[in-house]
Amino acid sequence: MIEIRAIVTDIEGTTSSIDFVREVLFPYARKRLPAFVETHGDKPEVQHWLHEAAREAGLVEATRQDIIELLLKWIDQDRKSTALKALQGMIWKDGYEAGDYRAHVYPEVAARLREWRADGLRLYVYSSGSVPAQKLFFRHSEAGDLGALFAGYFDTETGPKRESSSYRRIAEAIGEQPRHLLFLSDIVEELDAAQAAGFHTGWLVRAPQALPDSPRHTVYRDFDAIAP
Numbered sequence: 001m002i003e004i005r006a007i008v009t010d011i012e013g014t015t016s017s018i019d020f021v022r023e024v025l026f027p028y029a030r031k032r033l034p035a036f037v038e039t040h041g042d043k044p045e046v047q048h049w050l051h052e053a054a055r056e057a058g059l060v061e062a063t064r065q066d067i068i069e070l071l072l073k074w075i076d077q078d079r080k081s082t083a084l085k086a087l088q089g090m091i092w093k094d095g096y097e098a099g100d101y102r103a104h105v106y107p108e109v110a111a112r113l114r115e116w117r118a119d120g121l122r123l124y125v126y127s128s129g130s131v132p133a134q135k136l137f138f139r140h141s142e143a144g145d146l147g148a149l150f151a152g153y154f155d156t157e158t159g160p161k162r163e164s165s166s167y168r169r170i171a172e173a174i175g176e177q178p179r180h181l182l183f184l185s186d187i188v189e190e191l192d193a194a195q196a197a198g199f200h201t202g203w204l205v206r207a208p209q210a211l212p213d214s215p216r217h218t219v220y221r222d223f224d225a226i227a228p
């Protein structure tokens, strides 16, 4: 029996509903992005990510308006661009702090995370959302401030979620062999990459999604079903 020492979890579709991200967070950022870029576009951090977005799209000599249009298109496509995610995170901060919304977590998640912490497991997040956005998400969740439960956060600056090298980097950063780590996600390609890196994997298939016929990963309906 291999001992699991730490759990790394995805957010969207795993701890939290896809609908919250797509119907609350994305529209909030979409609506405010043009004004945000106009107002904050001269700040070095914002400038850096605008430049990165233009570079990612291969845009040479792009105007600010070109980049705004590009970012709006990427929001509509749910493109997992590190630059877009960093900018979205900066915009979402205002919404959380103004109390416009709180981050959705499935009903059993907070209690289960607390139980795992009490059992001595370390908890980490790996999401396409930027690390600052992840921290805001759990600090302002519907179940209260869950930030203190996590020992660390990883985003796509560590690498794409569908590449096994990203999971090797995460294991190294955590300081554990992959065989002591469990990765939870709703996306099978992410689980394949984690498994290829030697992680244990748990596939969250939440109701009302149909259970897969011959799953390549252990399937769980919710966090209560997971016994690490």
Ligand SMILES: CSCCC(=O)C(=O)COP(=O)(O)O
Binding pocket: 010, 011, 012, 013, 021, 025, 080, 085, 126, 127, 128, 129, 130, 133, 134, 137, 161
């Ligand atoms: C940090 S919350 C914002 C979620 C987000 O933007 C996203 O793309 C979620 O992707 P995930 O990797 O958590 O499925």
Ligand SMILES: [Mg+2]
Binding pocket: 010, 011, 012, 013, 014, 185, 186, 187
């Ligand atoms: Mg997900």
